[in-house]
Amino acid sequence: xIQEHHQKQAEFYFSRLTDEAKAAQLCGIRSNALMNENFSxxxxxxxxxxxxxxxxxxxFACSHPLSPDALRNFVLELQKWLRDNTPCGIPAAPQxxxxxxxxxxxxxxxxxxxGSACSWxxxxxxxxxxxxxxxxxxxxxxxxxxxxIDLCHSAHWSRIEESFGSDSCLTAVLAxxxxxxxxSRGVAATIKHFAGYGSRxxxxxxxFEEMLLPHEASIRLAGxxxxxxxxxxxxxxxxxxxxxxxxxxxxxxxxxxxxxxxxYGAIRLTIGVSAVDAAExxxxxxxxxxxxxxxxxxxxxxxPKLLKAGRLPRQAFDAAVMRTLLFKAEAGLLGESxxxxxxxxxxxxxxxxxxxxxxxxxxxIVLLKNDxxxxxxxxxxxxxxxxxxxxxxxxxxxxxxxxxLTSFWWHLPLDASxxxxxxxxxxxxxxxxxxxxxLVERGCDWExxxxxxxxxxxxxRLLELAHLHQTAESFPPPDWExxxxxxxxxxxIIAAVGENILLCGEGRxxxxxxxxxxxxxxxxxxxxxxxxxxxxxxxxxxxxxxxxAERCSAVIxxxxxxxxxxxxxxxxxxxxxxxxxxxxxxxxMDEDETVIQYPFxxxxxxxxxxxxxxxxxxxxxxxxxxxxxxxxxxxxxxVQLYLDGKLKGFGRVTLxxxxxxxxxxxxxxxxxxxxxxxxxxxxxxxxxxVIQIGASxxxxxxxxxxxxxxxxxxxxxxxxxxxxxxxx
Numbered sequence: 001x002i003q004e005h006h007q008k009q010a011e012f013y014f015s016r017l018t019d020e021a022k023a024a025q026l027c028g029i030r031s032n033a034l035m036n037e038n039f040s041x042x043x044x045x046x047x048x049x050x051x052x053x054x055x056x057x058x059x060f061a062c063s064h065p066l067s068p069d070a071l072r073n074f075v076l077e078l079q080k081w082l083r084d085n086t087p088c089g090i091p092a093a094p095q096x097x098x099x100x101x102x103x104x105x106x107x108x109x110x111x112x113x114x115g116s117a118c119s120w121x122x123x124x125x126x127x128x129x130x131x132x133x134x135x136x137x138x139x140x141x142x143x144x145x146x147x148x149i150d151l152c153h154s155a156h157w158s159r160i161e162e163s164f165g166s167d168s169c170l171t172a173v174l175a176x177x178x179x180x181x182x183x184s185r186g187v188a189a190t191i192k193h194f195a196g197y198g199s200r201x202x203x204x205x206x207x208f209e210e211m212l213l214p215h216e217a218s219i220r221l222a223g224x225x226x227x228x229x230x231x232x233x234x235x236x237x238x239x240x241x242x243x244x245x246x247x248x249x250x251x252x253x254x255x256x257x258x259x260x261x262x263x264y265g266a267i268r269l270t271i272g273v274s275a276v277d278a279a280e281x282x283x284x285x286x287x288x289x290x291x292x293x294x295x296x297x298x299x300x301x302x303x304p305k306l307l308k309a310g311r312l313p314r315q316a317f318d319a320a321v322m323r324t325l326l327f328k329a330e331a332g333l334l335g336e337s338x339x340x341x342x343x344x345x346x347x348x349x350x351x352x353x354x355x356x357x358x359x360x361x362x363x364x365i366v367l368l369k370n371d372x373x374x375x376x377x378x379x380x381x382x383x384x385x386x387x388x389x390x391x392x393x394x395x396x397x398x399x400x401x402x403x404x405l406t407s408f409w410w411h412l413p414l415d416a417s418x419x420x421x422x423x424x425x426x427x428x429x430x431x432x433x434x435x436x437x438x439l440v441e442r443g444c445d446w447e448x449x450x451x452x453x454x455x456x457x458x459x460x461r462l463l464e465l466a467h468l469h470q471t472a473e474s475f476p477p478p479d480w481e482x483x484x485x486x487x488x489x490x491x492x493i494i495a496a497v498g499e500n501i502l503l504c505g506e507g508r509x510x511x512x513x514x515x516x517x518x519x520x521x522x523x524x525x526x527x528x529x530x531x532x533x534x535x536x537x538x539x540x541x542x543x544x545x546x547x548x549a550e551r552c553s554a555v556i557x558x559x560x561x562x563x564x565x566x567x568x569x570x571x572x573x574x575x576x577x578x579x580x581x582x583x584x585x586x587x588x589m590d591e592d593e594t595v596i597q598y599p600f601x602x603x604x605x606x607x608x609x610x611x612x613x614x615x616x617x618x619x620x621x622x623x624x625x626x627x628x629x630x631x632x633x634x635x636x637x638x639v640q641l642y643l644d645g646k647l648k649g650f651g652r653v654t655l656x657x658x659x660x661x662x663x664x665x666x667x668x669x670x671x672x673x674x675x676x677x678x679x680x681x682x683x684x685x686x687x688x689x690v691i692q693i694g695a696s697x698x699x700x701x702x703x704x705x706x707x708x709x710x711x712x713x714x715x716x717x718x719x720x721x722x723x724x725x726x727x728x
Contacts, residue, residue: 002257002326009334010325013088014318019304021052021087022321026286027297028056028095032063034078039064041077046085049297053086055324057094058264058295061104061139062405065412068106068139068346075140079340090325091333091340095190098144098182099162099400100562101128101357102135106418107348108563110357112398112540113148115364115559117164117584118603120638120650122177124360129181129189131353136187138348140341142331143188143226146400147178149214150198150230152585154593155513157198159506161398161540161560165584167600168210169647169722172217179222186339188331191218193230193263194239194250201234208675216254217721225258225327229290231266238274240266241281246289253680255717259327261292267299278302283312291320349419354564361561361568367579367604368587369555373532375575375606378436381491383428386443386483386526387536388519389496391425392475395538398560399505408501408508419563424496424536427566431574439490442475443483443526446500447510447517480522487526493533494573495523495552504540512591514544527551536569542587542598549597557583578606580636580652582696601640601647601696607631607657611639611701614693618707621667623691624728625702629655641665641723642692642700643672649723662728668720669708682715684708 017025029050036042057078061071075094083089097103101110110116110128119125129144136144149171152160164171175191182189195201196211218224227250229239239245240262250256267285268278275281282299283306293300306312325334332339367374389395393416397404403421406412416423425440432438487493497519503510514520515537527533532553537543540560549555561568571577582603589595607629614625627637634656641649649665672689673682686708694700 006326006329009329010322013090013325013334014322016088017321018052018087019307022317023300023303024050024052024297025055025090025321025324026292026300026303027054028058028292028294029054029297030058030063030295031060031074033296035064035074039066039070039074041074041081043081046081051086053082053088053090054092055292056143056261056294057092059096059103060094060141061096061102062402063410065105065406068104068348071104072139072341072346076340079140079338090328091338093143093328093331093333094139094141095143095145096136096141097400097405098129098132098136098146099148100398101132102139102141102348103400103402103405104135104139104348105402107135107402108353108357108419109397109401109403109421111360111364111562111565112161112560113164114161114540114584115561116360117170117174118366118559118581119360119363120170120582121363121652122173124356124363125174125177126181128356128360129178130185131356133182133185133187135348135353137185138341138346141187142333143190144182145190145192145228147175147189148192149175149218150193151211151214152198155541155543155585155588158504158508158540159198160585161504162400162506163198166586167584167647168213170584170650172214172721175214175218176222179218179224183223186332188225188327190226190228190261191215191224192228193232194227195245196234197230197232204677205675212249212254213721216718219254219256220717220719221721225330227256227258227260228263229260229266231263231269238270240290241270241274241284241288243288250289253717259292259323260290262290262294264295267293279306279311282306286320287313287316291323357562358564358568361564362572362577364559364561364581365568365572365579366557366581366583367554368557368598368602369549369552370604371553373534373553374573376492376573378431378574379433380435382437382439382489383492383494384483384486384490385425385428385438385440385494385496386487387496387522388442388444388446388478388500389424389498389538390440390442391423392500393421393423394500395424395496395498396421396560396562396565397501398540399501404501404505408505421563422566424566424569427568427570430567431570431576439486441483441486442478443480444478444518444522446503446519484525484529487529487531490531493526493529493531494536495526495533496536496538497523498537498543499539513541514546514591520545520548523548524551534573542583542585544588544591546589557587575606578633578635579604580638582638599696599698602699603638603696605635605637607633607635609635609637609655609695611693614691614702614704616691616704616706621669623665623667623693623704623706624662625693626660626662627653627655628660629657632657637695639663640694640696642694642697643667644689647697649725651725653727664726664728666724667706668723669713670715670718670720671723672708673715673718679714682718684713684715686710686712
């Protein structure tokens with residue numbers, strides 16, 4: 001909802017801008033484009049590149065090695081220069097990636113999205129993003145280029161790690177929590193990539209009912225104000241210039257009235273696809289619903305000339321400018337006293353943020369198999385820690401962390417101290433008793449260097465990277481034979497395998513989704529020693545391990561768990577805390593993903609839970625049941641409700657041994673709606689609906705029938721997206 005005083009502020013500035021200054025507000029620029037060789041503001045570059053101002057300061061924190069204090073000072077200097085030297089003195093809107101926390105040097109590194117989604121904990125997601133927004137505001141940032149809420153069904157897509165998984169309901173709940181957390185601390189969240197990115201989106205029924213749901217919920221329930229279309233196409237037209245998608249669906253159907261911004265370089269990619277040249281690409285993008293060109297003023301700088309030539313309707317141009325100014329008004333950037341960062345030392349990794357990162361890591365790591373070996377008693381035992389991720393910080397880092405971004409895109413060295421990144425070896429050494437012995441030998445590397453490849457689809461900078469390079473972690477060459485010798489003499493083997501920051505993420509690709517390189521063969525050799533092997537898999541996707549699960553005593557999926565990953569894994573292994581995480585995607589048995597080894601929603605615990613007496617009240621549209629901890633240690637169960645085979649609700653229930661609690665799901669008739677392509681409306685489905693409640697999508701513990709009486713109702717928009725959960 002647009003506030004009247006924001007509208008008046010935007011109108012005041014709008015009336016005083018020339019067309020050239022208006023066009024500047026529709027463009028972005030990277031912070032390092034305005035810096036000298038010492039990473040300080042260069043006024044001469046400002047006069048040359050942004051004489052009319054600029055709308056957005058793009059990825060302002062992750063393209064240089066500035067400390068938090070130096071970065072804040074740069075932002076303040078730039079905003080002062082803009083206020084003193086450009087038409088109307090409008091500050092820029094600094095924006096940054098925020099999937100795993102602020103992508104800034106020294107900022108807390110939280111687990112990657114795919115891992116955090118395994119917590120099924122919207123309250124924790126909200127707290128994490130409150131912390132992230134607080135840090136972003138300290139630096140002067142007002143816009144987070146997150147969350148990514150695409151539904152990802154295949155582990156072959158290298159950006160799956162940035163998603164909340166494959167399910168529309170889980171993604172919608174966590175997306176709303178993300179947006180709400182950001183907004184509560186004065187930072188706007190960007191929901192992306194609108195819509196159907198990373199999946200086949202030809203089926204309109206699936207597109208409207210599933211792929212749109214997280215976006216629609218984020219807009220209608222959480223108040224998302226910024227949307228980013230993807231690099232992909234829908235109905236054969238690039239999303240960044242797709243009138244049907246950005247006008248008919250986003251604004252008319254979903255009721256969105258906020259700002260639409262381009263993915264980086266996306267407008268240029270339409271040349272030769274839907275546009276014949278740069279001018280037509282700029283016209284189509286703006287006219288069909290996109291408001292900003294990021295990250296450089298390449299095509300939209302042409303807009304004033306296109307206006308004068310009569311090729312661009314002024315109404316569309318002015319509407320985009322007004323939406324940009326309204327966004328800046330909402331962010332507190334307009335007026336005589338804009339909201340800018342304050343002076344003083346900045347700590348982007350305070351103790352309270354570290355606590356959230358640790359808690360999130362603990363709740364993101366999934367126990368897939370346990371033959372009874374866990375929890376471990378390390379006393380008096382000789383343990384061998386092997387595998388390429390045994391002592392690597394790359395096992396902790398998602399592709400949009402500061403470390404990964406500066407290493408992959410800007411070739412800066414990795415730094416394990418800003419903030420402190422705890423490897424698995426360090427986590428284990430912290431908890432080992434004095435009479436235990438830990439021997440470390442990696443044994444094998446991730447992959448042969450020549451196997452690193454670029455995926456040129458997406459960010460145009462990928463075409464400019466001449467080669468991929470080994471990231472700067474100093475390890476002696478792995479010794480395969482030494483690792484096997486140590487393993488034969490050990491009481492226990494922990495194999496830390498999987499991917500690093502070059503094998504998964506935007507712009508990366510590798511052949512297949514099995515464990516990379518010779519890791520599978522290496523683990524097989526470890527199991528042939530006859531010693532128990534605990535397999536810990538790090539990375540950005542569920543990787544195929546095949547029959548290794550049968551050979552290992554325990555299997556743990558850690559994904560990229562963030563700065564506290566080593567400590568979290570160690571404490572889980574030792575039983576200091578209990579596993580509670582559940583998969584947010586299914587894990588396949590084969591490369592074709594035709595046979596599922598671990599289903600969606602699956603995850604083991606050190607205790608067991610009983611589900612009892614599910615009762616449906618048709619009059620109140622509720623389902624009530626009891627959950628009991630039938631084991632001997634405390635634990636948290638994630639109870640999942642499926643309606644006609646689709647997840648529609650869930651809740652975390654923490655129980656002491658022998659404790660029983662009553663829980664309730666409240667349903668809405670709107671949870672039954674189907675999209676009608678003919679009427680372009682939603683239609684409820686009265687009648688009998690099957691309710692299944694369980695510990696995973698395949699482990700159903702209770703079933704019931706919900707009778708929904710009445711007639712079919714036609715709706716222009718959905719207002720209920722998931723069942724409400726509460727403990728009684």
